[in-house]
Amino acid sequence: MSNTRVIELTLPGHVQFCELARRVIMESCRLLRVGNGAEPVADGYRSAGLPSERYEFDDSFTVEFVSAFSEIFNNIALHAYEGAARGTIELSIAIGEDSLLVDMCDTGKAFDIDSVPPPGELPIGGMGIFLARSMLDELEYHAGSPNRWRLVKCLGASERDATAAVEESAESA
Amino acid sequence: MIRNLDEPMSSQNFYIQDEGAQVTINLYGRLEVTSVADLNRTIDEILAEVPRRWSVIVANLQGLDLIDSSGVSSIVGLFKRGRQSGAQVYVTGARGQPLQVLRILRMDKVFGM
Numbered sequence: 629m630s631n632t633r634v635i636e637l638t639l640p641g642h643v644q645f646c647e648l649a650r651r652v653i654m655e656s657c658r659l660l661r662v663g664n665g666a667e668p669v670a671d672g673y674r675s676a677g678l679p680s681e682r683y684e685f686d687d688s689f690t691v692e693f694v695s696a697f698s699e700i701f702n703n704i705a706l707h708a709y710e711g712a713a714r715g716t717i718e719l720s721i722a723i724g725e726d727s728l729l730v731d732m733c734d735t736g737k738a739f740d741i742d743s744v745p746p747p748g749e750l751p752i753g754g755m756g757i758f759l760a761r762s763m764l765d766e767l768e769y770h771a772g773s774p775n776r777w778r779l780v781k782c783l784g785a786s787e788r789d790a791t792a793a794v795e796e797s798a799e800s801a
Numbered sequence: 802m803i804r805n806l807d808e809p810m811s812s813q814n815f816y817i818q819d820e821g822a823q824v825t826i827n828l829y830g831r832l833e834v835t836s837v838a839d840l841n842r843t844i845d846e847i848l849a850e851v852p853r854r855w856s857v858i859v860a861n862l863q864g865l866d867l868i869d870s871s872g873v874s875s876i877v878g879l880f881k882r883g884r885q886s887g888a889q890v891y892v893t894g895a896r897g898q899p900l901q902v903l904r905i906l907r908m909d910k911v912f913g914m
């Protein structure tokens with residue numbers, strides 16, 4: 629039986645809404661790592677004692693997924709919608725047993741993702757897609773109406789072991 | 802005309818320390834597309850005073866929690882343009898997510914981290 633939990637969200641396609649979406653992604657990362665309600669050894673992020681705008685990540689999975697997601701969200705806002713908030717971004721976040729999958733749809737301007745070259749030394753631009761690809765297990769883009777993005781990342785072996793240890797600890801308590 | 806840097810200047814994401822021939826940009830919090838405009842403006846102002854006023858520029862990332870590709874572009878722009886202007890430019894103190902991003906982009910070695 630699948631334990632996948634799905635969150636669906638529609639946001640204005642503007643960079644100002646990236647922070648809101650990012651907070652949902654961070655919480656999704658935390659839920660993935662925690663499993664079925666067990667408390668984690670360490671939160672995916674901490675906010676206690678920090679100003680609300682501060683981030684303090686404790687795990688590489690959350691760092692990488694949040695960073696990659698932010699690049700794609702802002703890519704849509706800045707390039708597909710050309711910074712004018714002319715449409716929405718539909719998010720579907722699927723929290724699986726050992727992976728996080730995010731589908732993003734927009735109705736903005738399409739582009740050829742294969743035409744984006746990898747950044748050279750000390751690039752001024754063109755880093756977002758490269759960063760997202762580097763930090764995810766899968767990054768798919770299909771131009772169309774709507775344009776569709778898929779971001780996938782699986783928990784690494786060490787993170788799965790840590791989550792399993794937490795669950796075993798909770799079960800034996 | 803550069804703003805008065807003789808007094809500490811602050812914004813949401815950075816503050817400037819004028820230390821004689823050295824100027825330090827201390828970054829903290831998030832540096833991303835929604836917040837780079839102020840930094841880019843200040844970088845322009847600082848570079849306009851190189852080398853007459855400053856010969857060393859330090860970008861201190863110690864307090865930075867999160868950076869995106871726009872923020873990296875600002876840092877790279879400072880590094881490149883500062884050196885072209887004849888200044889010594891140092892990018893220091895990256896940790897956590899910003900260090901990871903710089904490593905993926907292979908900039909950690911360029912910056913001597």
